[in-house]
Amino acid sequence: MDNKTLKGENLSDNYDEDMIDEMLDEIINKKEDDDFPESNKTDYSSEGVVTIEDDAPEISEAVYERARQRAGRIKEKQGTKPVTRRVKVKYIKPKKGNRIAFSLIFTSIIIGLSVIASISIIFLAKEFFGIDKSASSYTISIPEDADVKQVMEIITTKQEDKGREPIIRVKPLFELLVKFKERGGNTMEFVAGEHALSPNMGYTDILNELTSVDYIMRETVMITFVEGTTLDDAAKLLEEQGVCPADRFMYYFNNGLEGYDFIEDLPKSTAHSLRYHKMEGYFFPDTYEFYKAIDMENMEESDYEIIIRKIYDNFETKYNEELIARTEELGMTMDEVIIMASIIQKEAADNADMYNVSSVFHNRMERPYDFRGFESDPTSKYADWLRAKGESEDMALAYDTYKTKWYTPGAICNPGLNAIKAVLYPADTNYYFFCADTRTDEKIVYYAETDEQHDQNRILAGLA
Numbered sequence: 001m002d003n004k005t006l007k008g009e010n011l012s013d014n015y016d017e018d019m020i021d022e023m024l025d026e027i028i029n030k031k032e033d034d035d036f037p038e039s040n041k042t043d044y045s046s047e048g049v050v051t052i053e054d055d056a057p058e059i060s061e062a063v064y065e066r067a068r069q070r071a072g073r074i075k076e077k078q079g080t081k082p083v084t085r086r087v088k089v090k091y092i093k094p095k096k097g098n099r100i101a102f103s104l105i106f107t108s109i110i111i112g113l114s115v116i117a118s119i120s121i122i123f124l125a126k127e128f129f130g131i132d133k134s135a136s137s138y139t140i141s142i143p144e145d146a147d148v149k150q151v152m153e154i155i156t157t158k159q160e161d162k163g164r165e166p167i168i169r170v171k172p173l174f175e176l177l178v179k180f181k182e183r184g185g186n187t188m189e190f191v192a193g194e195h196a197l198s199p200n201m202g203y204t205d206i207l208n209e210l211t212s213v214d215y216i217m218r219e220t221v222m223i224t225f226v227e228g229t230t231l232d233d234a235a236k237l238l239e240e241q242g243v244c245p246a247d248r249f250m251y252y253f254n255n256g257l258e259g260y261d262f263i264e265d266l267p268k269s270t271a272h273s274l275r276y277h278k279m280e281g282y283f284f285p286d287t288y289e290f291y292k293a294i295d296m297e298n299m300e301e302s303d304y305e306i307i308i309r310k311i312y313d314n315f316e317t318k319y320n321e322e323l324i325a326r327t328e329e330l331g332m333t334m335d336e337v338i339i340m341a342s343i344i345q346k347e348a349a350d351n352a353d354m355y356n357v358s359s360v361f362h363n364r365m366e367r368p369y370d371f372r373g374f375e376s377d378p379t380s381k382y383a384d385w386l387r388a389k390g391e392s393e394d395m396a397l398a399y400d401t402y403k404t405k406w407y408t409p410g411a412i413c414n415p416g417l418n419a420i421k422a423v424l425y426p427a428d429t430n431y432y433f434f435c436a437d438t439r440t441d442e443k444i445v446y447y448a449e450t451d452e453q454h455d456q457n458r459i460l461a462g463l464a
Helices: 017-028 061-078 095-129 148-155 157-161 171-183 203-210 231-240 246-255 301-318 321-329 334-347 351-365 377-388 393-399 417-424 451-460
Strands: 005-007 041-045 050-052 084-090 138-142 193-197 220-224 287-291 433-437 444-448
Touching: 095 171, 138 148, 138 301, 148 157, 148 171, 171 203, 193 203, 231 246, 246 301, 287 301, 321 334, 321 417, 334 351, 334 377, 334 417, 351 417, 351 433, 351 444, 377 393, 433 451, 444 451
Parallel strands: 005 084
Antiparallel strands: 041 050, 041 084, 138 193, 220 287, 433 444
16 A cells, blocks of 8 residues: 555544554555654554554554554564654545535535526516516606616616515516517617506516507596595596596595505594595695596506506605604694695685684694684584485584594595695694684685684674
């Protein structure tokens, strides 16, 4: 053997006696000046003494005994002066074991890489075909001359900024699809305008929608909803303008959509709820552009979602971070602000009066034991309207602020931005009463700090 190393722990289990003898003979016959490594060595002498240095790996007792006996026989045979040799002892796993361990490690690595590759392929495939993704429909506005990077920014980052699921999640995959289409001879020009997209659409369908003029060429209609419009009136107007049926719009609008914080904060509807319309007050008065229905009787749920998201998005934009912070500062909820704003919207003659009316409501709430509530005439009229529609007497009474304390179960109309700001930033007054003279087109509002002043104002307004 050319290996002059006593190999392995428990060598007696891996080498027979002849192999050990052969190694010892080679060590004994080695010349004095042969160079041995300085580490991991053991002493061997012809006197039959084999010692192991502290820093050398330990060999088995069986091997040690075999070496000692062999050394004794060599001494008797040579009859010479003891000669000291250095024996290197090193732990080396058997070759067969090395192969098995290496094979196991290599196999584990291959399996691991295969699993990772499989998961990645499955993820990309599901992403490309829109599998297991949200079916929510979003109206995406594409500007003129937008390139692929701008479009990807709109359908990913800008979606996430609004707290929504991105339309696509793997930009390089979408960009690769665009390049593939272009190399196939197609001209990829993104059509400016509004597109209806859903995350569960496949990448090919999304690209086709963004580059198709079919949806963009649909007829649109501009509709203006004035401040103080009720949800019933808004729905009727949508139907009259050919956008969608009023009853189905009311159903979907009141059910709400995911991804809007202001909806999550609304009181949960119950079987005994006295709230007439859950979303009354959240149809922000403004001018909207809607697509006219192709077939009013066979509209898909996604068609309604596009309409409703446009309205919800507008409300979310108008009720911005500043107003949200002010709402929290006053210790109010957004729903309380909207309810009070809807009453102020119906009460005030103009924007300036809104802030004074708001001060009356806030001042009264600071003296809850001195006043029965807001005592607002428009709420009494709303209660009568509910009765005329066949709603319960309990609901009607709950909306009448002469009968109920403070807030009604829901808004009585959809207030504008000025009414909302009036709630949040009321005028600094000592008013606790107001009344309005409605005998002429120019509505005059009188304010008072005391009952006596209020009685005089009622005479002036023709109410007493």
